[in-house]
Amino acid sequence: MLFNGGFMLLSSLVSYIYKDGVSLQIFLAGLATLFLGAIAMVFTKNHTKEMNKREGYIVVSFGWIIMSLSGTLPYVFTESIPSFTNAFFETMSGYTTTGASILNDIEAVPKGVLFWRSLTHWIGGMGIIVLAIAILPLLGIGGMQLFAAEAPGPNADKLHPRITDTAKRLWLIYFGYTAAETLLLSAAGMSFFDAINHALCTLSTGGFSTKNASVAYWNSQPIIQYIIILFMFLAGTNFVLSYFAFKGKVQKVINDEEFKLYFKFVAIFTIIAALIIYFRADVSASSVNHPMVWGEGESAFRHALFQVLAIITTTGFVTADYTMWTPFLVVFFFGLMFLGGSAGSTSGGVKVVRHLILIKNGFLEFKRTLHPSAILPVRYNKRAISGDIVFNILGFFILYMLSFIIGSLGFSILGIEFKSAIGLAASTLGNVGPALGDYGPINNYAPLPSLGKWWASFLMLIGRLELFTVLILFTPFFWRNR
């Protein structure tokens, strides 16, 4: 709760600093948030610092919802988004770093509001880093223990004293990357305002853009796109590995099995997509303009790499309408929505480490079928993993699929056709952003019916909090014998 109060303080402070356009309203929103935050702080004071697991789930889930509620104020006060449903959707999409937007004309929105919008991503990203490092492993969420054990410094069992230490280190890297991207993008010819906004939305793997066309706006400036590509890649990497890299422990990065698989995924899928774009796709079929300033081959490579990274890291920026290329690439990118970046990054989705354990366990399962008496534990970074954690990861995966199916059913009952419905479910659950069909990369979420926006917000929330954290609140035994 203290933590949540701190976030509110920060957000109001920033909206206060950035009163560039017509932003007395944002200032007021900031004050209101500050006031609410202060009240929350007072209420929290009475609590002891120690919480039990049950309270943990409640605080994290409701904390996120309260944050999103207070985050709507700048939209509502400035009347940029008059409808409360839309404002809540946009804020939830911001904090969960989904980046799905209901704004039809982004460029008409006051700059202060746009900056606040990008900030919701960035704040969300900070929250996710802390969750991943310190909170979710304690709550026993599918496989996060694995990664937490790798984190610098504290031991997974008794984190309390050093949570803030680890978090501060990783936040510093997060902040540093954001500053670096802002500078590089400015140097490459972006306006400073666009540069800082895109940096905030890249490192958080959020994907809001200040342009209606998203990053496709800069299709004639490959350098800008390569800079964003670089930082998308970094944002989808475990921040702990970045920390090791800065400490000079490059060996640790190279030997990390999750990083290796993440790199392989990106490389292989980019090659497949690039070849298909080059040889098979009709690029002119899209309404997005693709000037091939550095030739057709480079263009195919760049758009393939950009889209693959944007989907795998769940950033959701767009430089091309991938639904217009070939039927294969539609299914391909739909499949990529289920990958996710690395654990300990700001990306959403299932996460590479879980896929790694699934793949390894799958192979072992074949071996176990053949030799039922052999004991074959899954190994990760050279250590044998306890069966419980593998079990937990398998359970997570199945819960993810179930949520996806129920998510799709929820959209389709509102009259949304098949492809759009399952695209929406995959995209919101994985915090990707763009979906398929009527909600594809060149569309937005404005046409979604109100109920659909609330459903999408719910899916974004559960996806972001690794399912268990929220869904456990819906189990009957959770509320029994406290």
Next chain:
Amino acid sequence: MLFNGGFMLLSSLVSYIYKDGVSLQIFLAGLATLFLGAIAMVFTKNHTKEMNKREGYIVVSFGWIIMSLSGTLPYVFTESIPSFTNAFFETMSGYTTTGASILNDIEAVPKGVLFWRSLTHWIGGMGIIVLAIAILPLLGIGGMQLFAAEAPGPNADKLHPRITDTAKRLWLIYFGYTAAETLLLSAAGMSFFDAINHALCTLSTGGFSTKNASVAYWNSQPIIQYIIILFMFLAGTNFVLSYFAFKGKVQKVINDEEFKLYFKFVAIFTIIAALIIYFRADVSASSVNHPMVWGEGESAFRHALFQVLAIITTTGFVTADYTMWTPFLVVFFFGLMFLGGSAGSTSGGVKVVRHLILIKNGFLEFKRTLHPSAILPVRYNKRAISGDIVFNILGFFILYMLSFIIGSLGFSILGIEFKSAIGLAASTLGNVGPALGDYGPINNYAPLPSLGKWWASFLMLIGRLELFTVLILFTPFFWRNR
């Protein structure tokens, strides 16, 4: 192999008996098959009766393929299906009880060939019963051990002497049901030829029909459809339970947890579908004729029940174009393709017992998250299940999803659009039959490109043999140190 030879003998015998139309060719095909079978028998004689596990996988997988190859002869000799690709597809679709057809005008095909076509289903169904009871549990395939332990008589460890006993008993029930359905359908007004064919294709959950419109041909005769509904339900039930019912042990049937869940699935999904059809769907939008002989309410209920059962039991008969009702029902029926009937039935898909274990384990996983030290085993029919089997089932589920994704990618790379591609993958892998989009319930598989037919045949095969059996042959370690 002996077993396979036996099947060939039976099939050639039947095609010999049924030389009604122009069937000298079928007779010749029968002789050729018999000859091949005899050769196979001779080769098998040298073998000892005992096989090890490795040989088991090979024999089952290749046995199925060889059976399908020889099963094409009646189509090829009679020139009903001149293309070998098509003939192989139709036979594989037959033996795997998928029921996807490439015939554009079924009613123009000679009756002897149609009868052979239905027989491939029925023979496949017999094979599946033996596999489920006796062979797959020994090979350690995901959770089949669970069910085998329930089978009457033999113990799961040393089945050999009594395999044939159990199989014979269940085959008798299978045969009895088929005869009963034939008689009932004839009594209800079907021609004897249509009746026996539909009975063969119901009990095997196959779904080939002798009519181009499938069972929608009898939309004005509800009694016929209710008879088929009854036998679809029975075909999707564990045959061991039917055996218990005939022995008077009704309590055992009622208390069986898989049966209870199967019944609940059917009931709940039928109610949902019926309500939506009644209140929301525009029945006239479909090209299928729906005379409401017993009123609108009964019609909605009947078509809901029929389609829900046809998809859950993976029979794939059709009385209505469910893709034309509402967007929700498209996603709904697509989801149902992943359910499957009961283990120990002839149905395909994931199977109810696996879902049951997944659901139970899912709940326990939440509890385990909350109380990490508690030991909470999954219970099935009042017995605690070993962690290994739960693991195996989780692994099966993930492998199923992976096969589905790769299956969809395979279709889409041939230029098939999104909805059709994922519909085809779900339908062929689950041995359902009708898919979505261009391959929906009122279409057939004829327009599929050749490569797509081979891909579909492969997916039908691996789906039918519970994935592990076939896919283990593709792992490198399988072929090492024999």
